[in-house]
Amino acid sequence: xxxxxxxxxxxxxxxxxxxxxxxxxxxxxxxxxxxxxxxxxxxxxxxxxxxxxxxxxxxxxxxxxxxxxxxxxxxxxxxxxxxxxxxxxxx
Numbered sequence: 001x002x003x004x005x006x007x008x009x010x011x012x013x014x015x016x017x018x019x020x021x022x023x024x025x026x027x028x029x030x031x032x033x034x035x036x037x038x039x040x041x042x043x044x045x046x047x048x049x050x051x052x053x054x055x056x057x058x059x060x061x062x063x064x065x066x067x068x069x070x071x072x073x074x075x076x077x078x079x080x081x082x083x084x085x086x087x088x089x090x091x
Contacts, residue, residue, distance in 0.1 A: 024060045042087040
């Protein structure tokens, strides 16, 4: 299953909850290039108003359009081996 927002295509099967690092990790393709992303729980809390607990992946999926738009913007500004999205990246 592929979720698409703008030019970002996420491989849904790659979405994992790293509760130790308190982030959702996934691989996405941007303009034909694979990029690793990590979305901090603080982003999910900012978007939902609730602290992620056992439902972090569900929250990620619920707000995926907004998150993937931010991922595309941040990846363009800060190319890295893993692009980390935190609450300061939200507009």
